[in-house]
Amino acid sequence: MYGWMGKILEVDLTKARVDERPLPKSTAIGYLGGRGINMRIIWDLLGPKRIDPLSPENVQVIGAGPLIGTLSPASGRFSISARRGTESMTFGDSNAGGFWGPELKYAGYDHIVLRGASEKPVYLWITDEYAELRDASHLWGKTTSETDEIIKEDHGDSGIHTFCIGPAGENLVKYACVMADARRAAGRTGMGCVMGSKKLKAIAVRGTQGVKIAKPEQFEEALRGVTEVFHNCSSIENSIRYGTLILPSYSNPGGHFTTRNSQTGTFEGAEKLLVDYVFPRYYLKDRACFSCPVRCTKVFEISDGPYKGLRYDKVEYNTTYSFGSNVGNDYWPAILKASELCNDYGLHVDGTGFSIAWAMECFEKGLLTSEDTDGLDLTWGNYEVVLTLIRKIARREGFGNILAEGPKRAAEKINRGTEKYVHSVKGMTLYGDMRARQGWGLAYCVSTRGPDHLRGTPAIEFKGLYASPEDVQKELDEPPEEVPITKDSINPLSLKNKGPIIVWFEHLMAIADSAGICKTMTAWGGGGLGSLKFKEMGKLVSAVTGIDFSASRLKTIGERIYNLERAMNAVDGITRKDDVLPPRQYEPLPSGPRKGARVDPEQLEKAKSEYYEWREWDVSTGLPTRRKLEELELNDVANELDKIGVLRADRQNRLASSGRRTKNNSGVAT
Amino acid sequence: MKYAVMVDIDKCTGCRRCEVACSFFRENECNPAKSRIHVLSWARECLDIPIYCVQCTKPACKAVCPVNAITVNEKTGTVLIDDDLCIGCRMCMVACPIGAISLDAVCRKMLKCDLCEGRDGKPKCVEYCEPKALRYVPAIISNVAKMRKNAEKFLEFAMR
Numbered sequence: 001m002y003g004w005m006g007k008i009l010e011v012d013l014t015k016a017r018v019d020e021r022p023l024p025k026s027t028a029i030g031y032l033g034g035r036g037i038n039m040r041i042i043w044d045l046l047g048p049k050r051i052d053p054l055s056p057e058n059v060q061v062i063g064a065g066p067l068i069g070t071l072s073p074a075s076g077r078f079s080i081s082a083r084r085g086t087e088s089m090t091f092g093d094s095n096a097g098g099f100w101g102p103e104l105k106y107a108g109y110d111h112i113v114l115r116g117a118s119e120k121p122v123y124l125w126i127t128d129e130y131a132e133l134r135d136a137s138h139l140w141g142k143t144t145s146e147t148d149e150i151i152k153e154d155h156g157d158s159g160i161h162t163f164c165i166g167p168a169g170e171n172l173v174k175y176a177c178v179m180a181d182a183r184r185a186a187g188r189t190g191m192g193c194v195m196g197s198k199k200l201k202a203i204a205v206r207g208t209q210g211v212k213i214a215k216p217e218q219f220e221e222a223l224r225g226v227t228e229v230f231h232n233c234s235s236i237e238n239s240i241r242y243g244t245l246i247l248p249s250y251s252n253p254g255g256h257f258t259t260r261n262s263q264t265g266t267f268e269g270a271e272k273l274l275v276d277y278v279f280p281r282y283y284l285k286d287r288a289c290f291s292c293p294v295r296c297t298k299v300f301e302i303s304d305g306p307y308k309g310l311r312y313d314k315v316e317y318n319t320t321y322s323f324g325s326n327v328g329n330d331y332w333p334a335i336l337k338a339s340e341l342c343n344d345y346g347l348h349v350d351g352t353g354f355s356i357a358w359a360m361e362c363f364e365k366g367l368l369t370s371e372d373t374d375g376l377d378l379t380w381g382n383y384e385v386v387l388t389l390i391r392k393i394a395r396r397e398g399f400g401n402i403l404a405e406g407p408k409r410a411a412e413k414i415n416r417g418t419e420k421y422v423h424s425v426k427g428m429t430l431y432g433d434m435r436a437r438q439g440w441g442l443a444y445c446v447s448t449r450g451p452d453h454l455r456g457t458p459a460i461e462f463k464g465l466y467a468s469p470e471d472v473q474k475e476l477d478e479p480p481e482e483v484p485i486t487k488d489s490i491n492p493l494s495l496k497n498k499g500p501i502i503v504w505f506e507h508l509m510a511i512a513d514s515a516g517i518c519k520t521m522t523a524w525g526g527g528g529l530g531s532l533k534f535k536e537m538g539k540l541v542s543a544v545t546g547i548d549f550s551a552s553r554l555k556t557i558g559e560r561i562y563n564l565e566r567a568m569n570a571v572d573g574i575t576r577k578d579d580v581l582p583p584r585q586y587e588p589l590p591s592g593p594r595k596g597a598r599v600d601p602e603q604l605e606k607a608k609s610e611y612y613e614w615r616e617w618d619v620s621t622g623l624p625t626r627r628k629l630e631e632l633e634l635n636d637v638a639n640e641l642d643k644i645g646v647l648r649a650d651r652q653n654r655l656a657s658s659g660r661r662t663k664n665n666s667g668v669a670t
Numbered sequence: 671m672k673y674a675v676m677v678d679i680d681k682c683t684g685c686r687r688c689e690v691a692c693s694f695f696r697e698n699e700c701n702p703a704k705s706r707i708h709v710l711s712w713a714r715e716c717l718d719i720p721i722y723c724v725q726c727t728k729p730a731c732k733a734v735c736p737v738n739a740i741t742v743n744e745k746t747g748t749v750l751i752d753d754d755l756c757i758g759c760r761m762c763m764v765a766c767p768i769g770a771i772s773l774d775a776v777c778r779k780m781l782k783c784d785l786c787e788g789r790d791g792k793p794k795c796v797e798y799c800e801p802k803a804l805r806y807v808p809a810i811i812s813n814v815a816k817m818r819k820n821a822e823k824f825l826e827f828a829m830r
Contacts, residue, residue, distance in 0.1 A: 070700045071690045071798070099686070106701065145713070158710070182713060208775065210693060210701025286801065287716060288683035291690055293800035295683045299716040313716040 002214035003066030003545035004028050008041070009109045009131055011124060013198050014056055014116030018124075018131045023110050029547060030633065032554075033065030033110060035093060036514035036561040038081035041113060042091070043564060046083050048571045048640045053084035053092070053190075054172065054197040056117035060092070062104075062163070062203070063111040065516025069102035069211045069290075071219070072540050073226055074518035076101050076290030080163075080178060083568070085189030087175040087351055087406060088428035088450035089578070091568050094177065094191045095454065095513055096163075097289035098184035100205065103161040107131075107207025118199040123151070123164075126205045136201040141167060143344035144179040151204045164202030165192040166346025168394040172196050173404040175351025175429075179343060183297075183314045184289065187348040188428065189449055214546025222539040226532065230293060230521070233530035239520055242275045243296030244317035248325075249274050251317075254462070254492075255436030255594025259325040260380055261357035262423050262584055265433040266592025269330030269381075273320055278332050287313050294520050300336055306384075307333045315339040321432060322353020327360055328380030338387060345394035350452075351406055354429035356389050358407035359399075361421045368414070374398040423582040425451040426574065435585055436594035437461065439489070439498040442607050445579045446502070446622070448565040455509055456502040457524055464490030475529045478504065493597055495607040499614035507558025508534065514561065515541055560632040563624045566617075567637050570646045576622030579608055618648055672747045672809040675785065675793055677720050681803035684711045684718025688795035688804060695786075695794040697774075704774055706783040707795050720804065722795075723770040723783040725749050731762035731771060731782070747809070748787050753779050 001023075010019045023037075031037045038061040051057045060082040067075040078101030085092030104112070107126045121136040139147050144166045152160050161181055168176035169192030176192030177185045186192075213219050230236060238246045248270055251257040255265040271277060282302060288295035299313040315336050323329060323338035342349050362368040363378035370377065374392075376385050376399070392400025402410045408427050411419040423430045428450025434441035443456025463472045464487065473485040483504045488496035505524075512522050515537055522532045534551035541549045549557075581599060588598040612619045616628050626647050629638040641647045689705035697704040707722040729749045732740040739755035740762060742748070751762070758778040763771045771782045785806075786793040796806040 069690075071687070071694050102702075106703065148713070208701070208703035210697070210699030210704060212699050213694065216694070216698065284716070285680055286683050287718065288685035288801075290685060291687045292683075292685050293687070295685065295801060297683070311714075311716055 001025070001028070001545075002212050003070070003541070004033065005105050005108050005110050005209070005211070007109050008111045008113060009126065010113045010115075011131075011133070012116050013114060013118040013122070013133070013200060016118065016122070016133050018133060020109070020131075028066075030557065031561060032511065032514035032541070032549075032557050033068075034063045034077070034514040034516050035079040035081060035095070035510065036557065037111060038063040038079055038093070039091075039561060039564050039568065041111065042081060042083050043568060043637065045113075045115075048644045048646075050572060051083055053082070053086045053194060056115075056198070058194055058197070059083050060114040060191070060194055060198070061111060062114070064101045064105050064109075065514050066541055066545050068516035069105040070213065070544055071223060071291060072517060072544070073223075073230065074289065074292040074294060074521040075516055076292065077513070077516055077518045078104065078180075079513050080186045080191045082189075082191060082194050084194075084572075085191065085449070086172075086193040087188065087190035087348070088426045089572065090189070090426055090428075090449050090574060091565065092189040092191050092194060093449050093565075094186035094188045096178070096180040096184045096186040097292075097518055098161070098180040099290045100161040100163045100180040100184075101516060102290050103205040103207055105207070105211055106209050107205050108209050112203065114195075114198060114200065117197060121199050121201050123202040123204060124200065126203065126207070128207050128209055139164075139201045140170060143167065144182040144346050145344050147202055148182040151202060155204070155206070157206060160204050160206045162202050162204045164346075165195050165200075166344060166394065168346040168404075169193055169196035170201070171394065171396045171404070173347060173393060173396065174406045174409070175348045175355075176346050177348040179346055183343060185343065185348065187350065188452060188454075190348075190351075192346050192348075211544075213544055215543045219540070219543035222536075222543045225539065226536055227293075229531060229536060235529075236294060236520075236531060239294050239296050242279070243298050245275055245278065245298065245315070245320060247317040248320055250462075251432065252325075253593055255589055255592045255597060256433045256440075257325050258321045258430070258432040260328050261326060261354070261361040261421060262430065262433045262582075263361070264591045265436055265589050265594060267325035267330075269328070270325065272330045273324045273332055273335070282332070282336070284311070289518065292518060292521075294518070296520055302333045302336065305333055307337045310337060310340065312336050312340045314343060316349070318353075318431065319349050322349045322357075323383070323386055326353055326357045327383070327386050329383045329386065330381070331383055334383035334387065338383075338390060341387060341390045345390065347390065347394055350429050350431060352390060352393060354423060355393065355403040355407050355410065356386055358410065358418070358421050358423070359389070359403060362414070362418045365421070367416045367418050372399060372414070420583060423584065425581060426578055428452070430582070433585070433589075434581075435589050435597045435599055437492045438495045438599055439492065439502065441581060441585060441599050442495060442498050442604065442611060443502045443505070445581055445604065445608065446611055448562065448569060454519060456506050457509070458498060458501045458505055459524060460485075460501060460529060461490050461492045461498070463529075464492065472529070477533065477535070493594075495600070495603045497610070498607055499611040502611060503614055506562055507555050510558040510561040511537055511554050514557070556632065560634065563629060563632055564634060564637060566624055567629070567634070567641055570623050570641060571644065576608065576612070576620065579622055621648060623647070673785065673806055674725070674809040674812045675722065675783070675796060676805050676807055676812045678803050678805070679717070679719055681801045682709070682718045682720060683801050683803070684709055685800075687798050687800065688720060691794040691798035704781065706772075706781050708772070721768060721770055723749065723766075724768065725783075725785070730765040730767060734761045734765040736761060743787065746785070746787065748785050749782070750784050750787065751780050751782055756780055
């Protein structure tokens with residue numbers, strides 16, 4: 001095989017056994033890699049079975065894609081998925097960069113399947129020649145940085161790459177993440193918690209095998225094309241210069257810089273969190289993930305104040321609002337410190353930040369008092385307390401034990417009307433306020449893993465603020481009957497005509513996650529439509545694998561993955577009724593340039609219907625129809641869903657055909 | 671003319687694209703283990719430093735080679751290993767003071783940067799270095815940028 005290494009590592013933690021089996025070519029062609037193949041493996045193992053996320057029955061799969069480890073730009077992103085996550089009520093799926101994914105392939109594997117649970121802490125050690133489970137009692141309790149260092153020292157090899165959990169994962173914090181190279185988080189859906197329940201501390205890899213390229217000349221040509229696209233893409237310039245830290249400069253005036261537990265979308269202290277303030281004071285240099293020309297990793301050093309001497313290189317937009325605006329803090333060095341703590345403890349920043357913000361708002365409203373909070377003063381902006389809470393959450397200490405459950409479960413425990421201040425969808429916390437970017441709101445609603453910026457992200461809706469639909473259509477480079485761009489679809493304050501662009505992005509992201517390419521290089525965030533889309537990714541994957549992956553074929557694969565994910569959620573009873581937004585999103589924004597903006601619940605329901613219709617799904621349940629599943633060669637999935645009575649057999653044909661008509665008509669007409 | 675690959679440590683992001691480019695173009699596979707350049711990283715210090723053969727004027731590798739497989743191209747100054755003569759004994763690897771020679775364990779041959787001599791264009795590591803931390807410059811001007819940078823301090827002092 002070219003591109004793929006052709007092997008899956010099977011680890012049974014209960015029996016402490018490690019085996020390998022070949023990666024079936026049909027799976028590789030049908031699901032590409034990474035997230036796609038992860039989902040297929042999980043479905044093949046568990047099918048429509050319902051399981052407890054923390055039981056040994058939960059299957060966790062880690063996967064690299066065909067582009068990972070190659071000269072393709074930003075080709076270091078791998079995915080970790082599970083039948084069930086712990087942060088959201090959906091399956092688990094998260095994605096990380098760094099160098100671990102490529103190293104896994106150099107050791108000869110595309111995927112690792114984790115089953116069962118160990119009695120004692122262990123770590124998985126993978127080399128070219130063998131893979132084995134080793135005792136991890138000396139690593140248990142250590143931070144991710146320490147774990148990374150100890151493993152390298154134990155083996156006497158600084159070229160080892162680690163993917164490990166911190167104390168948060170060990171202590172089953174529901175939103176614990178898994179850290180690659182101690183700096184790159186597979187953040188969302190609680191994959192660190194699931195790994196912790198399996199008592200698997202780390203996966204350390206060292207390999208010296210190469211990824212073989214099927215068509216070297218074609219690959220070189222594709223790379224040249226991609227480099228050209230990259231150099232001509234103006235929106236990537238900001239990513240190169242500032243990484244995601246540029247985003248508050250747009251989101252604050254745009255009214256979606258989530259502030260004080262999403263009370264509003266414009267932060268009065270934002271000025272001190274913007275790049276113009278932060279970079280001259282603290283910026284040192286750039287770093288990057290594997291083979292990445294974007295280099296969005298910025299290194300900072302704090303030269304004064306309480307965190308003097310702190311040098312750290314991983315802080316994102318998420319971290320900025322999570323420990324800045326959303327907790328009312330405008331002291332940037334504390335945000336950098338929070339980032340270091342979360343990464344070291346193995347905590348996902350959004351889950352942590354929103355849990356703390358929820359507690360702070362409840363404290364403000366008097367629903368929580370210092371009696372509940374171990375005497376801590378949870379006043380907005382008290383960054384020292386925020387840092388203390390991060391430590392307490394990771395250790396499940398005192399009040400931290402409640403916050404470790406995430407705001408939804410914490411509110412259920414505390415009650416007293418605190419659930420009103422929970423901002424989550426399907427149990428997972430938001431990625432910022434969406435009253436002033438409603439297409440994102442819809443995307444959050446319908447996303448297969450809960451609300452975030454890495455599934456639907458219709459970033460192009462901001463283009464309507466300065467570009468015409470015709471121009472955007474041209475830049476998108478898709479025929480209007482396939483992805484119609486209208487005035488509404490690129491108006492961030494409208495919920496009309498959003499279905500097509502959300503679906504397009506959902507499939508593009510599924511392909512990026514499955515091929516193994518970072519979304520920063522794709523038409524994502526900042527409206528970077530000039531960047532990699534299906535066509536360019538298709539050229540790269542085709543040259544690497546020697547198999548023809550045209551743009552339309554990739555779109556079908558993206559759709560197949562997305563439908564399989566939705567089917568998996570359907571097993572757990574997740575349907576249209578769960579595609580909802582937190583209550584505050586229906587209230588008007590109280591301040592800022594977008595004051596008054598709100599999501600209209602009726603319009604949202606209409607928009608949801610439009611989205612399901614565009615997907616040719618059953619509009620009443622929001623689930624794939626048998627016809628759709630069969631069209632995507634997911635017949636076996638349809639059969640299994642039928643058995644448990646999830647598919648609505650009686651109506652499916654009629655709905656599927658009307659869906660098709662709608663798709664053709666609604667396009668340009670509206 | 672003699673050319674050299676120069677590195678600006680401040681600009682190196684540690685992305686290892688140079689390693690992948692080197693192995694892809696020279697060994698037909700994407701594999702840092704078969705690269706002639708290696709990036710070393712220090713996580714806590716947030717530093718990355720590429721290490722590669724700097725084409726010494728008194729190459730220790732050449733001096734110790736038991737089969738005289740290592741020669742110097744007098745015109746370009748490049749130190750070259752003849753794979754046909756090389757017996758893979760690793761003496762050069764031991765002798766190299768900067769650790770710029772490694773062993774391809776599969777093919778049993780020594781890997782050392784030869785500035786892509788005899789190939790078109792710049793060395794591939796330089797071509798694919800997006801932040802331009804690696805530069806391929808005439809050896810005679812390779813340190814000019816550094817000189818200027820320091821001289822500017824003097825200039826500032828003189829203009830006061």
